[in-house]
Amino acid sequence: MIDPLAEVVALLQPSAPMAKTVSAAGAWRVQRSETGQPFYNVVLQGSCFLAANGMQPVRLEEGDFVLIPAAYDFTVSSRNMDGAGHYDPLHVTMVEGGVRLGEPDAEPDVRMLVGHFTFGSPDAALLVSLLPELIHVGGERRLSTIVQLVAEETRARRPAREVILARLLEVLLIEALRSSAGTGASPGLLRGLADGRLAAAIRLMHEEPTRAWTVVELAKEASLSRSAFFERFSRAMGVAPMEYLLSWRMALAKNLLRRRQAGIAEIAERVGYSSASTFSVAFTRFVGLSPTHYARTEARGS
Known part of the structure; x- marks a missing residue:
């Protein structure tokens, strides 16, 4: 697990x-x-x-x-x-x-x-x-x-x-x-993992970042209604479910780009995007640099 x-x-x-x-x-x-x-x-x-x-x-x-x-x-x-x-x-x-x-x-x-x-x-x-x-x-x-x-x-x-x-x-x-994980913690991953129902959804996002998750599917895994899951997740984590999933995918993508062990198309697939172009658009919007430019910048800084 x-x-x-x-x-x-x-x-x-x-x-x-x-x-x-x-x-x-x-x-x-x-x-x-x-x-x-x-x-x-x-x-x-x-x-x-x-x-x-x-x-x-x-x-x-x-x-x-x-x-x-x-x-x-x-x-x-x-x-x-x-x-x-x-x-x-x-x-x-x-x-x-x-x-x-x-x-x-x-x-x-x-x-x-x-x-x-x-x-x-x-x-x-x-x-x-x-x-x-x-x-x-x-x-x-x-x-x-x-x-x-x-x-x-x-x-x-x-x-x-x-x-x-x-x-x-x-x-x-x-x-x-x-x-320090617990309901008394300030919003973030630790507080989310302390909630058994949310923890199930968070672990699935980490286990299967390539899956095209929706709030409805994640709510079902947490045994909650869509609205209850969205509100509970946002309050505990400090971000909405899809925002957290995007942040995690981008963290994985950045790590893969820095290591330079895979091409853009393979990285796109490994973080849940159907094509290199779709991934490039999402990455550029999130990071402010294209994946290729980011990889070059990190290579120069290392």
């Missing part, structure tokens, strides 16, 4: 090349403006608050993992920002083993591991759009075990520390993705 989440993760090609240990004491706040990079925060000790991309702040506790697949602005702060005292809550001090926020000389009450994932796929923006806007996981036994390993590795100075940390963070990302 095809696993849609595994397919998306495989195409994303995630890696964690950079991790920074941050400790904090007293009242503190750090604000960042980003360009859509995937930002993560692992709370190793204590608790703090995170507000990202205009969403309501969430409280992060020890053992929690949070990922913003596309971060544009976020604030991480102490539990109480009232009465900042004589020190600047925005002050950052370099200390042994990382960065200190807030009061520089006090015993830290919060320790975090923060950094950015990188997604190797040139088509990451499309794939990230299939994920929730914010992924926050806590209280999961398996995740807590990985977080504990991450915490131990950050404290140790053993050989190959950075390599081990990068691999642990990649596992942490995948575990967080599947742990």
